[in-house]
Amino acid sequence: MRERYSDKIYVSVVALTRPDGSVIPLQLIWPDGRQWEIDRVLDVRPGVARKAGGEGMRYLCRISGQQRELWCSQGQWFVEGEDFKD
Amino acid sequence: MERVVLHCDANSFYANCELVERPALRGLPFAVCGSTEERHGIVLAATKEAKAKGVKTAMVNWEARQWCPELITVPPNYQRYIYFSKRLRALYEQYTDRVEPFGLDECWLDITKPGVGPREGLRLADQLRGRVREELGLTISVGISFNKVFAKLGSDLRKPDASTLISRGNFRQKVWPLPVGKLLGVGERVRHNLAKRNIRTIGDLAIQSPQQMEAWIGKMGITLQRFAAGEDTSPVSRATEEAEVKSVGNSITSPQDMHTLKDAHCVLYAVADSVASRLREMEMRGKCVSLMVRDAEMRCFSAQKTLDHYTAQAEEMVPVAMELIKAKGLERHLPYRSLGLSMEMLQTDRQPVQTDMLGRSSRLEKLERLSQAVDEIHLRFGVRAIERGLALANPIYNTIIPRADHLVHPDGFMK
Numbered sequence: 001m002r003e004r005y006s007d008k009i010y011v012s013v014v015a016l017t018r019p020d021g022s023v024i025p026l027q028l029i030w031p032d033g034r035q036w037e038i039d040r041v042l043d044v045r046p047g048v049a050r051k052a053g054g055e056g057m058r059y060l061c062r063i064s065g066q067q068r069e070l071w072c073s074q075g076q077w078f079v080e081g082e083d084f085k086d
Numbered sequence: 087m088e089r090v091v092l093h094c095d096a097n098s099f100y101a102n103c104e105l106v107e108r109p110a111l112r113g114l115p116f117a118v119c120g121s122t123e124e125r126h127g128i129v130l131a132a133t134k135e136a137k138a139k140g141v142k143t144a145m146v147n148w149e150a151r152q153w154c155p156e157l158i159t160v161p162p163n164y165q166r167y168i169y170f171s172k173r174l175r176a177l178y179e180q181y182t183d184r185v186e187p188f189g190l191d192e193c194w195l196d197i198t199k200p201g202v203g204p205r206e207g208l209r210l211a212d213q214l215r216g217r218v219r220e221e222l223g224l225t226i227s228v229g230i231s232f233n234k235v236f237a238k239l240g241s242d243l244r245k246p247d248a249s250t251l252i253s254r255g256n257f258r259q260k261v262w263p264l265p266v267g268k269l270l271g272v273g274e275r276v277r278h279n280l281a282k283r284n285i286r287t288i289g290d291l292a293i294q295s296p297q298q299m300e301a302w303i304g305k306m307g308i309t310l311q312r313f314a315a316g317e318d319t320s321p322v323s324r325a326t327e328e329a330e331v332k333s334v335g336n337s338i339t340s341p342q343d344m345h346t347l348k349d350a351h352c353v354l355y356a357v358a359d360s361v362a363s364r365l366r367e368m369e370m371r372g373k374c375v376s377l378m379v380r381d382a383e384m385r386c387f388s389a390q391k392t393l394d395h396y397t398a399q400a401e402e403m404v405p406v407a408m409e410l411i412k413a414k415g416l417e418r419h420l421p422y423r424s425l426g427l428s429m430e431m432l433q434t435d436r437q438p439v440q441t442d443m444l445g446r447s448s449r450l451e452k453l454e455r456l457s458q459a460v461d462e463i464h465l466r467f468g469v470r471a472i473e474r475g476l477a478l479a480n481p482i483y484n485t486i487i488p489r490a491d492h493l494v495h496p497d498g499f500m501k
Binding site: 046047052 | 106107108109110169220221222223
């Protein structure tokens with residue numbers, strides 16, 4: 001059975017801050033240095049990370065053709081580890 | 087226009103804030119507890135799974151463990167709760183600017199607007215619950231009514247994560263059969279008093295005449311009767327109006343019981359220092375010293391004394407508190423487990439001070455300059471950088487961390 005819970009992985013993010021204060025993540029850098037381009041941000045709203053725990057601004061993104069979630073909570077970016085298993 | 091008031095109450099607030107970060111523990115008996123080592127240990131919040139096993143809020147830790155040996159506990163993280171409290175308020179403020187917090191986990195919202203009736207209130211309440219669940223991972227219970235008292239009662243009727251409408255049409259059926267103790271403002275003492283007169287439900291209270299109630303329990307009786315009859319008209323204050331601070335207080339449970347008055351004196355200084363420095367930080371002074379003593383059997387005693395001047399000096403509070411202990415014969419309740427001190431009747435410290443000819447005011451001025459200097463040293467070098475001589479004389483002092491357990495109290499509803 002697939003584990004319902006996953007690790008919370010803090011990542012580096014290259015982002016663009018717009019004049020109105022909104023932030024658009026452009027690139028995600030894994031702790032081991034691997035990088036992903038963020039093709040597009042599909043949705044931004046406050047939300048909970050149900051599998052890894054935590055909450056914050058939730059960015060629904062398209063990364064390498066797949067939908068992935070990315071959270072920003074009090075200035076720190078994180079993802080749910082399960083999502084990024086190869 | 088009929089008012090539409092919501093009361094939003096976050097369910098098992100501390101516990102659920104922790105679970106947002108620890109989703110794997112959801113569904114298990116879980117509680118936030120004061121630390122056992124230093125004996126502060128009581129259950130501050132428990133999830134419904136823990137409550138189902140008999141764990142109750144304010145239960146002593148070891149007792150909770152007897153009810154539920156598999157209970158998972160974590161120490162409180164107040165920064166986190168304050169953060170979530172602010173997030174909740176920010177969400178509520180998207181609906182109205184009339185949001186009045188009541189403690190960290192409760193808020194009243196006045197959403198009265200032309201075209202908004204109770205039905206629309208219920209719809210908004212459901213929407214709010216959904217957003218809190220999705221955006222914050224918490225659950226709230228919402229009461230919807232035409233006044234604050236019934237809205238609060240409503241949020242208590244069904245939980246977790248439920249909305250309850252108490253309207254002009256149904257309050258007699260929904261509210262009146264409830265035990266009178268459920269009504270805001272009816273504490274244990276009033277409840278007991280009312281029971282003697284065979285007033286057991288809120289409905290019993292509602293049909294009393296105000297005159298009779300005043301004769302029985304004083305001015306408060308009139309207010310409570312009005313609450314029960316659905317005639318509370320108190321407004322929901324606006325978000326921009328900062329709640330006025332009514333009192334500043336703190337209490338300490340010492341790691342070892344206080345066996346002598348000397349011990350108590352020492353602990354009182356630690357409490358008073360924290361209260362006084364907070365008052366000074368807020369640029370306030372208080373006039374009424376209120377003392378709380380809890381003995382080893384967990385019995386609680388309190389006493390107050392009003393001074394003839396305003397102060398923010400521990401050196402003035404402690405002798406008054408010691409006097410109160412002696413005057414009220416609290417010595418015979420030694421050993422003490424905890425001591426609390428609060429200052430009430432506050433005013434800003436920019437008010438002019440009445441001088442006298444006995445030299446007291448110049449002594450006070452010296453004291454104030456001294457404590458200002460001490461505050462600055464504490465700020466720059468930490469609280470252990472400069473301490474009272476008392477700390478050397480009595481080891482009990484060093485076991486206490488000054489200013490560590492700030493209490494977050496809701497403002498009193500009765501103003």
